[in-house]
Amino acid sequence: MSPHLYESNTTEHGQVSAQLNKSKRKEASELRKTLKPLMEKRRRARINDSLNQLKTLILPLIGKDSPRYSKLEKADILEMTVRFLQDLPKTPLYDRLDSYREGYRACLLQLANLLPSSKLMGTEACDRLTDYLERCMPLVSYYPYSHNTRSPTGTDASRERPRTLIQLNPTGSSALHRPSPPSHSLRPNQQIIPADRENSIWRPW
DNA sequence: GAGTAGATACTAAGATCGAT
DNA sequence: ATCGATCTTAGTATCTACTC
Structure with missing residues (x-):
């Protein structure tokens, strides 16, 4: 909040506009209060959706695509994914x-x-x-x-057009x-x- | 460019609930 | 009873648009 916002409002008009500002801000604050739980809910939904997608992707890849693994903890899904990515062979x-x-x-x-x-x-x-x-x-x-190929001039060779x-x-x-x-x-x-x-x-x- | 306000995202803690 | 998931809430961080 800028400190000079209210200091200059010494006239009647200034007081009215200040009150308007105040009520507007209060309104906005209330709105935010009511929206915040919804936003948080939506964020959690996004996380859960993505974790579910990750699960359906990773299980077939590691050969555990069976109903036995339908109930997995989130940490399990993340661990499986990390392990899978770490075990990927590095292509020479x-x-x-x-x-x-x-x-x-x-x-x-x-x-x-x-x-x-x-x-x-x-x-x-x-x-x-x-x-x-x-x-x-x-x-x-x-x-x-x-990747990690740099030209002698220091430019990123991978971004250049093929020679x-x-x-x-x-x-x-x-x-x-x-x-x-x-x-x-x-x-x-x-x-x-x-x-x-x-x-x-x-x-x- | 610096400062500010508002919006949005993230984090942490506590409460609740259902499954085992 | 314990554990994990989910929800709620408050506090904080980050981003963005705006003003000076």
Whole structure:
């Protein structure tokens, strides 16, 4: 409350407005008093809702999805969740790199399948494009969203856009930074992704 | 930018209730 | 009787909008 709020109200008008202010504030205070229990009730409901959701999520994940565990203490739910998260295996970096490459390859395959049927470009252009993209793949030697990676300038590398894989030469035409022969050729309608791995690989989309 | 008021969120303590 | 969940309430902290 500002100290000068009432000091300047020496006139009759000032007294009236001060009284109005006072009654307004009293009203607001009363309103708050009646609302507070409701707010607290709502807050508890939010907590309980989220805990229930957490329970339904965590039980199947730890293999305890049975009626036997329907009655759990809140502390149990939280403990189970903490333990589950602590036990999650840390994915090594090279695994994530492999995953990234697999995702890239999956994109490439889809593109190779879709491009010819889309009739956006001729067969030769399609081949050239997929061939080019395929040759780019070995350059993908970083994980674009890895955390704790900082550029030499101190900026957060994970927030930067993925580095360009192509360097433009002075003439303006694009050239591969490190052209290398394709490890294998991709052709339209080629299917090499094992179905059981399709859901576990990282994809850039 | 600092100070203030009001709103909202959080915390703690005590009371109550139902299950075991 | 004990335990855990819930509710109520008061006090406190934090956020936000506003004024000077």
